[in-house]
Amino acid sequence: MKKLWKNCHIATMQAGQYSSIENAAIVTLGQQIHWIGTFKDLPADAYAETIDLNGAWVTPGLIDCHTHSVFGGNRSVEFEKRLQGVSYAEIAASGGGIASTVRATREASEEQLLASALKRIRCLLKDGVTTIEIKSGYGLDYANERKMLRVIRQIAETLPMTVRSTCLAAHALPPEYQDQSDAYIEHICNDMLPKLHQEGLVDAVDAFCEYLAFSPAQVERVFKTAQSLNLPIKLHAEQLSSLGGSSLAARYQALSADHLEFMTEDDVKAMAAAGTVAVLLPGAFYFLRETKYPPLESLQQHGVRIALSSDLNPGTSPALSLRLMMNMGSTLFRLTPEQTLAAVTIHAAHALGLQETHGSLEQGKVADFVAWDIEHPSEIVYWLGGDLPKRIIQHGNEVSI
Numbered sequence: 001m002k003k004l005w006k007n008c009h010i011a012t013m014q015a016g017q018y019s020s021i022e023n024a025a026i027v028t029l030g031q032q033i034h035w036i037g038t039f040k041d042l043p044a045d046a047y048a049e050t051i052d053l054n055g056a057w058v059t060p061g062l063i064d065c066h067t068h069s070v071f072g073g074n075r076s077v078e079f080e081k082r083l084q085g086v087s088y089a090e091i092a093a094s095g096g097g098i099a100s101t102v103r104a105t106r107e108a109s110e111e112q113l114l115a116s117a118l119k120r121i122r123c124l125l126k127d128g129v130t131t132i133e134i135k136s137g138y139g140l141d142y143a144n145e146r147k148m149l150r151v152i153r154q155i156a157e158t159l160p161m162t163v164r165s166t167c168l169a170a171h172a173l174p175p176e177y178q179d180q181s182d183a184y185i186e187h188i189c190n191d192m193l194p195k196l197h198q199e200g201l202v203d204a205v206d207a208f209c210e211y212l213a214f215s216p217a218q219v220e221r222v223f224k225t226a227q228s229l230n231l232p233i234k235l236h237a238e239q240l241s242s243l244g245g246s247s248l249a250a251r252y253q254a255l256s257a258d259h260l261e262f263m264t265e266d267d268v269k270a271m272a273a274a275g276t277v278a279v280l281l282p283g284a285f286y287f288l289r290e291t292k293y294p295p296l297e298s299l300q301q302h303g304v305r306i307a308l309s310s311d312l313n314p315g316t317s318p319a320l321s322l323r324l325m326m327n328m329g330s331t332l333f334r335l336t337p338e339q340t341l342a343a344v345t346i347h348a349a350h351a352l353g354l355q356e357t358h359g360s361l362e363q364g365k366v367a368d369f370v371a372w373d374i375e376h377p378s379e380i381v382y383w384l385g386g387d388l389p390k391r392i393i394q395h396g397n398e399v400s401i
């Protein structure tokens with residue numbers, strides 16, 4: 001069924017730029033964009049429906065390419081402790097941090113995890129997010145990682161969003177494997193990952209390369225397994241220290257390396273050569289009161305694509321608005337509004353391997369877009385929180401929000 005969406009201006013985000021089309025129209029056919037251009041060039045045709053967008057600015061649906069939005073409990077008590085001066089690493093070393101969310105997640109049923117995650121993800125959807133990546137990583141054993149990944153698949157069936165699931169079993173050491181991190185990595189590589197993949201629950205593989213998590217050598221074992229299963233790779237790298245995880249990720253043609261505050265010039269060059277996307281997470285940067293900035297200038301100089309994401313998680317970024325993250329990306333990391341918008345559309349699509357179908361408005365791509373009641377696209381980045389008036393269209397259908 002052909003629908004005509006008329007009376008709008010479009011930031012197509014093709015090639016990472018606004019690429020504006022003023023006085024434009026979009027024709028959707030089923031789930032796809034059939035035609036896009038200026039209204040005066042619209043080919044004569046019959047439309048089942050014509051929708052007047054009242055002069056709105058249309059952007060691609062936003063893409064949140066790094067979240068841990070399925071979890072039990074929350075960590076507001078730790079937040080209070082951190083404000084009193086205890087560090088994230090100290091809390092982790094004393095049995096809190098990720099380990100406390102693992103306990104709460106293991107205790108929760110699939111139904112409970114689904115219900116709490118849906119509440120959070122609905123906030124993102126209302127903010128204009130039509131594609132989301134969600135990681136496991138708070139189960140840390142086969143049954144509980146499976147439980148998380150099944151919940152992620154159920155989210156995809158429940159909400160009008162494209163959902164990608166990433167297995168992050170190598171997020172932290174589970175208590176059963178205390179002092180045996182190599183054995184846990186072997187368990188992931190020999191048992192968990194192949195089984196979870198065989199059950200169709202995994203779209204990509206991630207790990208946490210950090211002194212308080214896993215070493216580059218251990219992460220490489222996980223990458224080798226992912227490669228043998230033909231699964232794309234992502235990595236939490238250089239968040240708290242510099243271990244060269246982002247260079248390792250680049251060597252394995254990772255889709256993205258994420259966080260990156262402590263990356264070196266060599267890491268930047270390696271990522272540029274591999275086309276690995278740099279996913280920056282201003283929510284975690286802010287919430288941990290980080291003072292070391294990711295090397296923005298160097299990333300840009302070497303032409304590394306920069307994506308931004310919420311990192312929605314209970315410990316380092318309880319962020320329920322991607323627009324707020326966009327403002328922080330601009331204000332803290334000095335990305336221009338245009339770069340920021342690219343960072344949550346086309347570059348985020350690259351970070352998920354979805355660039356052929358998502359992330360920009362072009363003929364043949366999915367009809368995921370947001371019609372914002374604003375004067376200029378920079379307003380999406382400018383306002384701090386709140387609810388910007390908008391209409392959300394996912395796969396050619398308007399979402400009721």
Ligand code: NIG
Pocket residue numbers: 068097098101208236239284311313314315316317
């Ligand atoms: O992206 N860095 C590791 N993982 C998460 C934090 C997880 C947690 O603290 O629960 C992150 O910041």
Ligand code: FE
Pocket residue numbers: 066068236311313
């Ligand atoms: Fe993360």
